[in-house]
Amino acid sequence: MKKKFFSTMLFFVIATILFVFTAGAQAFAAPPIKIGALFSVSGPAAFLGEPERNTAQMLVYEINKAGGIKGRKLELVVIDTQGDPAKAVQGANKLIKDDKVAAIIGPSTTGDSMAVIPVVEKAGIPLISCAAGIKITDPVKKWIFKTAQNDALAVARIYEYLNKQKIGNVAILTVSDGFGSSGREQLVAHAKEYGIEIISNETYGPKDTDMTAQLTKIRASGAQAIICWGTNPGPAIVARNVKQLGIKIPLFMSHGVSSKKFIELAGDAAEGIMLPSGRVIVASQMPNTDRQKKALLSYVTSYKNLYKVEGDHFGGHAWDAMMLLKGAIEKAGDKPSAIRDQLEKTTKFAGIGGTFSYTAQDHAGLTKDAFVLVEVKDQNWKLVK
């Protein structure tokens, strides 16, 4: 009897909690301009979604504090996609039909972006993706823009440098997730035009804890450089393993690890590693003539003030998306189609990820100038000139 009573109680408690949460979720009233955000705040791609959400929330707060856009406040509705396409589609539907947002920023991953594109296209809502996958905007889709630099641009930066150093044979080591496989595709696709030969092509799993086997194989292949494509913590383990194995050839990383966290994790092993990165991590080292410098410094300082950690260029994608939207709304109002048309007219917008110029044929808007090559020196990022 006692157990029965307890079970009944438990049932009611759960029922009440669920009810309160639903009620709670409904209780928010609808203020002026609504912007939707789809970020993978949790799940395997949280390293993208979390800084993106933080940045977007920070910007909305700042914009509203400064009086909003033409006197109208912004409201950001963030939905966590957990890196799951189904949840992303669900979220996009909610943003469009329930919250009736004027525009959407995100999703964080290429997968989520590809999944929501049909929904967003049909609804006719502008979306600025923060994911890097080339297929998001190629071919061009009417309502879809993106701010994250194509992986091809990062690859080009590395390959150009290799050409300069007269290195022809490289080994690539990529993580087997969306980020790594996209990098792998681009590395392979563009090798030929730079006269580079990939003589060893290895992968590792996102949860792997030791890559010495792959690196031993790479060492035996006689490659002159290693390019590793992944996000934390894998590349840090690769860096340590390279050091452990005493491999002396240059090691390149991708922009996936262009944050202080990588240096912290890799420790001494990070010294001398080069990678293509957005300018954000070397903001203060940029020459004053750099168009982006102002935006970069403002982003870096306010992020640090608010969240006590360094902002990274993933957050920068959200910064760019948000500021692009802000600009478009200021000029064209909050009608989705007007925002879209205005976005397409964006020229030379100096953001965090680069200088954006959208056209009807190009919804990615960046050139390879968006990336700079940086090197780890004395546990810090150093711009390679």
Added chain:
Amino acid sequence: MLKVESITQIFGGLTALENVSFSVAPHSITGVIGPNGAGKTTLFNIVTGLYTQTEGKVYLGDKNISFFEPEVLARLGLVRTFQNVELFGQMSVLENVMVGLHTKSKSGIFSCAFKLPGQIKEEKRIKEKAYQWLEFTGLADSADVTACNLPFGKGRLLEISRAMAVEPQIILMDEPAAGLNSRETAGLAGLIRKIQELGVTIVLVEHDMELVMDVCESIIVLNLGKKLAHGTPREIQENKAVIAAYLGED
């Protein structure tokens, strides 16, 4: 009917049964007795296909059924009950007996899911048949009770009804009287005879000597894994070796 030929069972160096042979006449009631650890339940487990014997053969009629799986044996008409009453606790009494009728029905997963006409008819037939068996053992009143809520004595009866539903040629009962009071035991003796009247051969392992001597026509005595004696109740009662084994003398 049932013939066991030089069965030996060794568990990791421990000999549980050694060269046991006997045969059971059709339509008879045979008791298997012996002190604890004599190997009675092991013998049942081998005959019903739950254990794989180290050596020896089992025949049902002329058919060599050694190493047959229990589900095959059930189809051949050999069933058993368990010492600790293995009911389907979450199912109703009626449903328990209906599981016993599994081999007497054929509907496959497809016709069951789509409730094809043949399946509906079959289901009706099974249900009626199951009621008949519950009436046979006197459990019809409890048909809708969930099996785990049955009192122990009725659980025994349910197990027997369920086994009878298979319409066996031979039924092996493992201590059917264990845990029953004297009134229930008397009822059980009656039921066993009633089962025999249906033409079913019965083998039972039992500690209740009164019951064994009462119903059994022939008795096999096991001790320490070996067959000690085989005979009528009277012969067994007078057998010196048996008395010695039970009283613990050498």
Added chain:
Amino acid sequence: MDNPSQLVQYILTGLSNGAIYALIGFGFAIIHNATGILNFAQGEFVMLGGMFTIFILSFLNIPLPMAIVLAIAFSTLVGILFERLAIRPLKNVKPLSLVIITIGASIFIRGAAMLIWGKDTHALPAFSGNEPLYVYGATIMPQHLWIFGITILIIIANKLFFSYSILGKAMRACAYNAYAASLVGIDVKIMVLLSFVVSAAIGSMAGIIIAPLTMTSYDVGIMLGIKGFCAVIIGGMSSGLGTVLGGLLLGLLESLGAGYISASYKDAFAFIILLLILFIRPEGLFKQKETQRV
């Protein structure tokens, strides 16, 4: 680089990963043998060990050994709470409910760790430096020596504990027959609790000694736990040499597979081996006698 030293490197890598798997496998075996439970939350103890150490180090200014001891104590406390709150009150002890409860606990602990410590990965400083040691043209980190050493120590301690101490013997008795053990006056409940204590302690120890190499974050427990399980299945659910051999074999197969066949399918190899062993020889490759259970 010539082939022999390449092979030596694969073998060294395999052995050092294998030792980690074995250590994690121990935890599984100890609980399984004392209670029949396969603790799906075992990997979380590994995570807790590493995370506690890192956070104790960052909050208290104490030397590493002290932090390690504290971290093991905290993880063990989590193990105790888990047993007291979720395992002992359970009346309906079907294997299915136990599987679900331990999965639930694993999710819960992981989630709580994420909420408390965030999603970032953290590195623990190496116990004795980062200068690689050279062995026949291959290299190994000093931390690997720590892993080998501690694994060996734990095997010995296990052996001594279960063979010679009263408590260890009592735990073995429970493993054989809990009812009989209770008849001779052994408190079975205490023994079950103790198995969680020992297993949480060993699990967290494993988590601590690998953290300088592999780094740690709230979600490292799943994969490491599963690999540890593979090791213990290959070895036949013992907390002795069988599991060590199982772990080392798994590590070797993974590393040789990654080196000579394909690194992409490295984890698939591990699981194919697991399935094959479960299908063909569920008692494990190195199971000796029935009497070697604990």
Added chain:
Amino acid sequence: MMIKEKRQIFIFLLFALVVLLVPIFLKGSYFLNVLVFIGINTLLAVALNLLLGYAGQISLGQAAFFGLGAYISGILTTRFPVDPWLALVVAAGCASVLAFVIGFPILKLKGHYLAMATLGFGIIVYIIFNETVDWTGGPSGLSGIPNLRLGPFVFDNDRNNYYLVWMMTLGVMLLSINLSQSRIGRALRAINDSEVAARVMGVNARMMKVQIFTVSAFVSAIAGSLYAHTITFISPASFGFNFSVELLTMVIIGGLGSIYGSFLGATILTMLPEFLRVFRDFDIVIYGLMLILITMFMPAGLIGGIEMSIKIIAEKIKGSAENNA
């Protein structure tokens, strides 16, 4: 007995009626889209429940069959000119054949070992999705999967997809309910309660388990195929170990062996992120806690809880009515 059966038919018809009428009230609401996913998840939960709730056999690799359905359908329709309906049938067929083949060795295992083996199987399939980039598109996913269509009627909006998915789900629910009260259902539940006794009664337990495993894979693959054709983009991340655990949670929370319970569980887990928006990040802790608490205190799941509460309330009302009289 007859009354019980009639009541069951009545409950199902009522449920089906509500399901069919819902879109009228939710015109243009995003909630319709959520319901499409609830439908797919209900299919998956029912499939797992057949195995876990009826036969008592755990599977931590259900997501693999879901994924196989999605990927076979997706690959056939994007890389070959195969009609989506045909692809759905082929996908379900392939998944069932695979389940049948691996079912024999896998279902020989029991309890924890079965859990681990199915988990291993799930991870192997996941790795294959991830690594066979030329076919599956690898981790970046497979896009451009066509919608299903019936003549001029294309399943490309929420309302159409809703009816598509829910017709399938209602069908599977009805068939599962039928199954549970048949010879096969009884045999499965008998295996769950006592496998030895079931075998002695002539139930071929191994075959029965393999059969239901195959059916479960079949339904999961259909769900996968529907998922692929409604969402038009798939990536391996949706078919990993985490999703298998999520499915397990749905079945446990809803109630083992209860088909409506599976619906309830699927609904709660699909909606939970919505509920928890205020307390984001808490969902995984809450999943874990729910799994533990419900297994410990409410083995019959929330459906059991609801039934019990209704009973208690009914008794109270009856009691007070008698007092008043």
